[in-house]
Amino acid sequence: MPFHNTLFVSLVSTILLGYTNIWYNIDIRGLRCENDNSPDFPSEVSENSANTVIVLEAGASGFDNPNIANLSGPSIQALPLTSVDWNYTSIPQKYAANQTIQMTRGHVLGGSSAVNGAVFVRPNAIDIDLWETAFGATGWNWQTVSASIKKAEHFSATDNVTSYLSFHGTSGPICDSQRTPGVIWSEGVIPSVLASGGQTSIDQNGGNPSGIWYTPKAMFPNSTRSYSANSYYLPNAGRSNLEVILDVTVSRILWGKSKNGKAVATGVEYINTITGKTSTVSGDRIILSAGVFGTPQVLELSGVGNPKIMNPLGISTVVNLPAVGENLAEQPTTKYVATLASGYTNAGLQLTLNYESPRTLLTPLEWLEAWELLQVAPPNLSAASHAALIAMYLADSVIVEFMGFPNPADLIFLPILLHPMSRGSSHIVSANATHAPSFDLALLESPFDVYILKKAAIRARRFASQSYMKPFLAGEVSPGTAVQTDAQFEAFVKSAVGVAYHPLGTASFGSVVDSTLRVMGTTNVFVVDGSIIPTEPGSHPSSIIYGIGEQAATMLNARPLSSDV
Ligand SMILES: Cc1cc2nc3c(=O)[nH]c(=O)nc-3n(C[C@H](O)[C@H](O)[C@H](O)COP(=O)(O)OP(=O)(O)OC[C@H]3O[C@@H](n4cnc5c(N)ncnc54)[C@H](O)[C@@H]3O)c2cc1C
Ligand SMILES: *[C@@H]1O[C@H](CO)[C@@H](O)[C@H](O)[C@H]1NC(C)=O
Numbered sequence: 001m002p003f004h005n006t007l008f009v010s011l012v013s014t015i016l017l018g019y020t021n022i023w024y025n026i027d028i029r030g031l032r033c034e035n036d037n038s039p040d041f042p043s044e045v046s047e048n049s050a051n052t053v054i055v056l057e058a059g060a061s062g063f064d065n066p067n068i069a070n071l072s073g074p075s076i077q078a079l080p081l082t083s084v085d086w087n088y089t090s091i092p093q094k095y096a097a098n099q100t101i102q103m104t105r106g107h108v109l110g111g112s113s114a115v116n117g118a119v120f121v122r123p124n125a126i127d128i129d130l131w132e133t134a135f136g137a138t139g140w141n142w143q144t145v146s147a148s149i150k151k152a153e154h155f156s157a158t159d160n161v162t163s164y165l166s167f168h169g170t171s172g173p174i175c176d177s178q179r180t181p182g183v184i185w186s187e188g189v190i191p192s193v194l195a196s197g198g199q200t201s202i203d204q205n206g207g208n209p210s211g212i213w214y215t216p217k218a219m220f221p222n223s224t225r226s227y228s229a230n231s232y233y234l235p236n237a238g239r240s241n242l243e244v245i246l247d248v249t250v251s252r253i254l255w256g257k258s259k260n261g262k263a264v265a266t267g268v269e270y271i272n273t274i275t276g277k278t279s280t281v282s283g284d285r286i287i288l289s290a291g292v293f294g295t296p297q298v299l300e301l302s303g304v305g306n307p308k309i310m311n312p313l314g315i316s317t318v319v320n321l322p323a324v325g326e327n328l329a330e331q332p333t334t335k336y337v338a339t340l341a342s343g344y345t346n347a348g349l350q351l352t353l354n355y356e357s358p359r360t361l362l363t364p365l366e367w368l369e370a371w372e373l374l375q376v377a378p379p380n381l382s383a384a385s386h387a388a389l390i391a392m393y394l395a396d397s398v399i400v401e402f403m404g405f406p407n408p409a410d411l412i413f414l415p416i417l418l419h420p421m422s423r424g425s426s427h428i429v430s431a432n433a434t435h436a437p438s439f440d441l442a443l444l445e446s447p448f449d450v451y452i453l454k455k456a457a458i459r460a461r462r463f464a465s466q467s468y469m470k471p472f473l474a475g476e477v478s479p480g481t482a483v484q485t486d487a488q489f490e491a492f493v494k495s496a497v498g499v500a501y502h503p504l505g506t507a508s509f510g511s512v513v514d515s516t517l518r519v520m521g522t523t524n525v526f527v528v529d530g531s532i533i534p535t536e537p538g539s540h541p542s543s544i545i546y547g548i549g550e551q552a553a554t555m556l557n558a559r560p561l562s563s564d565v
């Protein structure tokens with residue numbers, strides 16, 4: 001098998017850890033975001049030529065796919081169920097009318113950052129601080145993670161939208177900016193949110209996202225997608241100590257002689273998805289960035305997980321770690337859709353997000369009702385996660401997002417529950433790496449989740465009923481005027497549940513990885529992706545995951561490889 005004396009094997013993802021890891025320290029004059037005077041990347045530092053990196057990606061490159069580049073609604077909606085999607089489907093959701101959920105995940109270089117909605121936003125500071133205080137992730141808190149996100153970001157203030165430049169990075173690889181979405185928002189939705197007791201935000205990225213704002217998206221000045229494959233990798237593709245192998249599915253980690261009772265990985269095995277041929281590659285450090293379904297899948301295929309799941313499939317236990325694949329969280333959504341009055345259109349690229357906290361969403365009596373429901377943990381919610389959710393509620397961390405989509409003929413203002421209590425799981429059902437894992441999102445298992453989402457659905461209608469909206473709307477499509485009572489809203493929320501496509505948590509801090517991101521019970525296997533995030537933050541996750549990648553790169557670069565093997 002090919003040998004690399006200091007080899008990083010990484011499954012490519014949003015993070016593309018290999019690139020940040022090796023090249024963040026040198027002058028990479030990558031793609032520039034114009035319209036501002038941000039400094040160049042540091043130019044006086046040298047490359048760590050000791051490291052060689054191999055990235056193994058199951059999908060193809062995607063660079064020739066126009067629907068990845070174009071962030072317009074029709075282009076993004078054309079991506080699911082094509083070759084760039086893993087085509088995952090959940091098991092029937094018992095608490096949500098037995099619906100199955102089609103869970104889009106990027107199967108392409110760049111992972112889900114190639115197929116996502118590109119919203120670039122951060123949560124309340126406490127949501128990240130709890131990683132350290134509730135889950136024991138030493139060194140991972142708002143201060144460090146938000147600084148790491150800034151390293152990834154190249155923000156350009158555009159279209160006269162007010163923002164605080166100090167909340168943003170201005171020299172990182174991922175470009176982000178805003179576009180103004182037109183009068184439906186400036187004269188209709190924003191005044192309606194204010195008239196309903198909401199507030200405006202000047203910038204949602206400083207540790208408190210409350211309020212409505214034209215939230216930035218990860219895009220270049222020409223409005224095409226800026227994501228890990230074209231912003232971290234492409235500018236550095238010529239590096240001689242970097243290799244990307246496409247169209248290969250990692251099937252398992254290979255293990256050597258254990259050291260002090262800990263498993264030591266020596267490389268990985270992978271299957272070429274075109275030829276079906278199996279190969280191996282050796283390495284000193286294995287970095288799993290295979291995402292919330294892929295990372296626990298590879299761990300279980302490699303004997304790291306719950307013996308009760310692995311052993312019946314013929315996989316012997318290497319590390320007994322039952323938390324692998326558990327703690328799967330997802331943000332459930334409901335619908336608010338109204339048809340636009342004739343003469344109005346809501347086309348364009350801008351997403352307009354309104355974040356509400358328990359105290360703006362709920363009346364004092366409702367706050368207490370929800371508080372009571374919050375005390376009852378669903379079966380698979382860990383004590384640490386339960387304590388974290390209570391802390392977020394008491395700190396008035398934002399709990400619902402209303403996401404304004406551009407859609408030519410409709411006003412869509414989608415309510416998303418940000419801090420669900422429900423927890424599902426994702427596990428292998430076959431020792432064959434090409435067979436998809438089976439997963440349960442346990443959507444709306446917790447009565448707290450149902451309660452908050454129902455209040456959000458009611459509030460969305462309240463926005464649309466304000467006088468400011470009258471000129472713009474022709475009529476409500478969803479939930480529809482037949483839905484009026486509390487019970488009808490509850491039934492609607494369960495029958496029309498959707499997801500934000502933000503699953504997290506299946507290789508969480510404190511139960512699968514330690515604060516160095518090392519998989520417990522191993523010396524040299526690390527996880528660097530959304531799986532490590534222990535509980536849903538009050539935002540979209542990609543900015544946080546880029547921050548994790550930057551922070552992990554700094555941390556791993558500072559550790560001599562010899563300390564792991
Ligand atoms: C439709 C959609 C819309 C979204 N909208 C937003 C948004 O607007 N803003 C936001 O912040 N977030 C959004 N997200 C979420 C965000 O994109 C993800 O949370 C993030 O990209 C996850 O990053 P990750 O590194 O954890 O995993 P991924 O990006 O999913 O990366 C996993 C990678 O590993 C590869 N892989 C998996 N298994 C194997 C294997 N066995 N062998 C080899 N390779 C493997 C995959 O092909 C993929 O490239 C959205 C997601 C989707 C799907
Ligand atoms: C993206 O596609 C839309 C049509 O859906 C088109 O109007 C727009 O010009 C495209 N944008 C870019 C940057 O190619």
Ligand SMILES: *[C@@H]1O[C@H](CO)[C@@H](O)[C@H](O)[C@H]1NC(C)=O
Nearest residue numbers: 081082083084085086087107
């Ligand atoms: C997803 O489904 C599409 C359409 O059937 C198919 O072309 C594609 O190969 C599938 N993706 C994967 C990863 O199998």
Ligand SMILES: *[C@@H]1O[C@H](CO)[C@@H](O)[C@H](O)[C@H]1NC(C)=O
Nearest residue numbers: 092093094095096097098099
């Ligand atoms: C969901 O399916 C289960 C098992 O088939 C069934 O018992 C239950 O009644 C169904 N629930 C709904 C709401 O359809």
Ligand SMILES: *[C@@H]1O[C@H](CO)[C@@H](O)[C@H](O)[C@H]1NC(C)=O
Nearest residue numbers: 157158159160161178179180
């Ligand atoms: C920004 O403001 C300037 C000065 O008021 C104005 O000339 C310009 O047209 C505005 N640009 C946009 C995109 O609104």
Ligand SMILES: *[C@@H]1O[C@H](CO)[C@@H](O)[C@H](O)[C@H]1NC(C)=O
Nearest residue numbers: 031032220221222223224230
């Ligand atoms: C948009 O800008 C990016 C970054 O500069 C560039 O790579 C891309 O080719 C451009 N796309 C179009 C359609 O102009």
Ligand SMILES: *[C@@H]1O[C@H](CO)[C@@H](O)[C@H](O)[C@H]1NC(C)=O
Nearest residue numbers: 326379380423424425440442
């Ligand atoms: C809860 O966890 C158990 C194992 O700990 C698992 O068997 C079960 O499927 C989980 N429930 C859900 C909804 O994921």
Ligand SMILES: *[C@@H]1O[C@H](CO)[C@@H](O)[C@H](O)[C@H]1NC(C)=O
Nearest residue numbers: 271276430431432433434435
């Ligand atoms: C794994 O599953 C695939 C698809 O079902 C099949 O083609 C392949 O032969 C299987 N591999 C093994 C080793 O059984």
